[in-house]
Amino acid sequence: MLVAIVAHFVLAAVLPSLANRFGRVVFLIGAIAPAATLAYALSRAGEAIGGNPPLETLAWAPVIGLEFTARFDELALLMILLVSGVGTVVLCYYSRYAKPDDHRTAARDSALLVTFAGAMLGLVLADDVISLYLFWEITTIASFLLVGGDGIAKRLRNSATQALLVTVLGGLSLLLGLIFLGTAAGTFRISEILADPPSGAMVTAALVLIIVGALTKSAQVPFHPWLPTAMVAPTPVSAYLHAAAMVKAGVYLVARFAPGFADHPAWWIPIVVCGLWTMLLGGFRALRQYDLKTLLAYGTVSQLGLLMVLVGTGTWLSALAAGTLILAHGLFKSALFLTVGIIDKRAGTRDVRELSGLGRQWRFLAAMATLSLMSMAGLPPLLGFVGKEAALEATFHGDPVDLLVGIGVAIGSVLTVVYSLRFLRGAFGTKPDMEPAPAVRCGRFMTGLVAIPSLAGLVLAVTPGLIEPIVAGYAGGFGPAPDYHLALWHGFTPPLFISAAVIVAGLLVHRFAGVQRLGGHVPKALHAQTWYTKAVEGIESVAQGVTGRIQVGSLPVYLGITLVTLVVVPGAGLLSGDVEFGPLRLYDNWLQIPVTLLIMIAAVTAVIARRRLTAVLLAGVVGYGIGAWFVLDGGADLALVQFLVETVTIVVFVFVIRRFPPRFTEDKAYVHGRWAKGVIAGVAGVFVAVLAVLYSGYTSGMPAASREYIERAEDSAGATNVVNAIIVEFRALDTIGEIVVLVIAATGAASLILARSRKRDADDGTDADSEDGTAMVAGGTGGPDGPDSPAVDTPEVRS
Structure with a gap:
């Protein structure tokens, strides 16, 4: 039976190419699979009825117990009589019903009908829920x-x-x-x-x-x-x-x-x-x-x-x-x-x-x-x-x-x-x-x-x-059969x-x-079709309303929604009390205390800073401090990654803020929403901090996958660094996929930037570094008199 299911899908894959040559006769070719399945099922009908139905198993992920098991019992046989028997008749019928010269329809419908027949065959034979x-x-x-x-x-x-x-x-x-x-x-x-x-x-x-x-x-x-x-x-x-x-x-x-x-x-x-x-x-x-x-x-x-x-x-x-x-x-x-x-x-x-x-x-x-x-x-x-x-x-x-x-x-x-x-x-x-x-x-x-x-x-x-x-x-x-x-x-x-x-x-x-x-008359208000239409329209209206209120083009709104979700979803699991935490320690290394104080001072100072460059540099101090934490905990590789990412981030920030005024601009709209933003940010920050401290004392053991990684790292991958073994060996395909995604994203971003630059140059008819300074006025950090002079027509992005 497993071969019969596969045969349907293989034949369905071949039919479109045959349709270009044979036209609607391809439906007769497609009927071969269900007809053969029907004949095979009838030849083994005695086994299905005998009380000990045959089983065929194909393990497609044996490590985690995923397999396909076909069980050929009485109910499966009954359904195969319909699925394969009627399927054979319909495919033969379609060979005359279809238009002789419509090869595209013949290719599509023949392949889909055979695919459907194979899927129904697999459905009625499946003995596992997946x-x-x-x-x-x-x-x-x-x-x-x-x-x-x-x-x-x-x-x-x-x-x-x-x-x-x-x-x-x-x-x-x-x-x-x-x-x-x-x-x-x-x-x-x-x-x-x-x-x-x-x-x-x-x-x-x-x-x-x-x-x-x-x-x-x-x-x-x-x-x-x-x-x-x-x-x-x-x-x-x-x-x-x-x-x-x-x-x-x-x-x-x-x-x-x-x-x-x-x-x-x-x-x-x-x-x-x-x-x-x-x-x-x-x-x-x-x-x-x-x-x-x-x-x-x-x-x-x-x-x-x-x-x-x-x-x-x-x-x-x-x-x-x-x-x-x-x-x-x-x-x-x-x-x-x-x-x-x-x-x-x-x-x-x-x-x-x-x-x-x-x-x-x-x-x-x-x-x-x-x-x-x-x-x-x-x-x-x-x-x-x-x-x-x-x-x-x-x-x-x-x-x-x-x-x-x-x-x-x-x-x-x-x-x-x-x-x-x-x-x-x-x-x-x-x-x-x-x-x-x-x-x-x-x-x-x-x-x-x-x-x-x-x-x-x-x-x-x-x-x-x-x-x-x-x-x-x-x-x-x-139950037992009555006399019927x-x-x-x-x-x-x-x-x-x-x-x-x-x-x-x-x-x-x-x-x-x-x-x-x-008979047959039902008021339109009671038609199920009417309720379906209203349900679809209602879902669409809700989706538009939610999107209109969430996707507003405001970075603070996006960050606020992300932080609120971060607090609500894991917070519900934390409040359920199913996780047991071990005893907590104030510190493991006395050097963690000054590093922590440095991070806290830089974070607070970044919030109250008035100049954009100062805020960016202080945020960088926070990132480098976290990298120092990794060093103190023995994660030199993580610290290196953190330092590199932080350096690239600061460089990008510096390039970006060149397009903004040097100081943060405060208007009434920004001040009006400051307290709500502060509350959301504060609650999220406290939650993440508490969560990090609590889970650092988690003592209920590690998942089975983590234990396997640790046990097999040195023998299977020749690596003493488990993290490197996971990234490079055990999940190499995932890592390659992530790299490919990053390369594609970077290529796309670079292409858009270059295309926009060329279009702007073509529209302006001048180079971005022209001598008259027009480009600097339009996109620089200040006016024509210098970087500290008021900007001319510079869009303000509030953060």
Whole structure:
């Protein structure tokens, strides 16, 4: 499996270069990786179901325990059937959907789709939380690029940005939750965490954070608007990402952790509540849509809500139903999206108000779409019916909570029947008040690809024994199995009567168009999209306000903010009392006393100095005094660095203050803010001094990395100076990087200075050292009569 993941990324890297030669055929080449992965997974299916799933481990940072572990169990196999199976169909479909001469789009989308397939494969196989998060974010980035396309149209950019912002927010929440959970469990292996689930306040916080990540990825209320807006993406992208793969990531995440935390109230309550709300709202909104893709998008939102309810309920039967419906949903929804792609491409529109008579022209395509719609509505003999019966069996029990959940599922199922009929009539029905669409061919190849997932739903329903070992194996993590099996016929049972009632109610609601027109309307003030827009605008407004008040072009303000942050952040940790300090000594060497007095006198004198040069020199005395401290403590190398830096700083200061008046200028504005600046500077100085004294007596030992540096310095690097060994040997790459950054910065600064000097000379038409002294008046330290005369038009910079 590790080879399969790598193969996806390698193939994705090669596809753009092949697109220039083969055009849209490159999608068929890209389909090789998921097709081979599907075949390999099916050949090893017995190992995944056998109760002892195979593990493959690749250590990529073994010293600190970071590794990628692939675990091929029942849930991973179930998801691979979707990720690789539907991925193969979609890539083949795209080879005809794409324009023959658009090589750029073929190169971009083929590479991104294969990359996405590889990331999803890694996500469902990952058994460590760090790798899971890594692949999670790769899917987010790939989705952003696929939805955004070429980025030329504004609606593409807005939709891609919204999907990115929402899912990245959830990803950050997920990362924090996974770290909390791994820390509480003492391991970052998911299988080990689930084998012995931890408990406590940290675990509760971790579960809530993980749930937020799952809700955002699977478009649950209130994060769901990104999914309908993402329908601007090409239809094959929607068929893969928004039907079979990406939106299932959140459901998969909940399904993966549910066996260990299903009985935790902080886990199942928000999942079930948000899932029911999403199911009902998505189905309700779908009733009012005229665009076929948008209708399917809201239908996807609704069915994802149902899946969340089932995986969050946390029983053996609900897990069985969830696994069945995860597969069924991926099959029928991908087939319907691909159907919409054919309609849009051949008929030129996907608006149900402009379509008529396609069912008579495209009988086979209409039949395949009808099978998928029947599965979505939960009609026999399709896989959706098998899963829906299991869901009703799992939710309608004597427990009041389960009964309430069952009622919500039944109402949501009625809405599913209604918008399924709306899709069928709108796409393929013949409207009496409209002329039939012009006769065009729908394309045998693309229609044949639509038939694959449609007929798969029929075959798996007739032979449920093919998938029952997989979903039952996953459900086994929730406890012993009851006497229940997946089947088209269980006799005259309550779920059967409920299913029949749901179908009849859906037909009646669809029949009475007036009742249907009442549906789908939500006041604009309650639209989640409205709240998303307000949230983004609010964040932007706050950012502008904070930036406008902080980035004011004032050096004292910048220093003040830095010093306040310095006091507040470390001060909070210091006040927590978690650090133990040892006994303090007045001095270690009596020479430290006169050096300290010299530093204090120079610092105080620099503050009250009236001439700029005097203040700079006194500040230099402070720096040289600190260097003397290093000498007294035995740090000759640090002292040398301090002396060099201080010397360069003084030289630079001297060059700079030549451009200023020799004395500090005091005006009312400066005097008015003097006390605030003095308080901030004083508090920060005292805090740093106290912190330095306290930590000089820190006795709780040194970090493990520091001990390793000391122990290995002489043996590994041949150095008796540990600091030099760290800089030159152990962290040589970091040191080289820092040097490169400094060189680049210095080169850039020198280039800007030279460019500005040349421009000024060109504008003035005179040399900077001209005889008439004009340049000296404009930029010197005084007027034309000498350095002590009043300056002419010299800008004053207050410090």
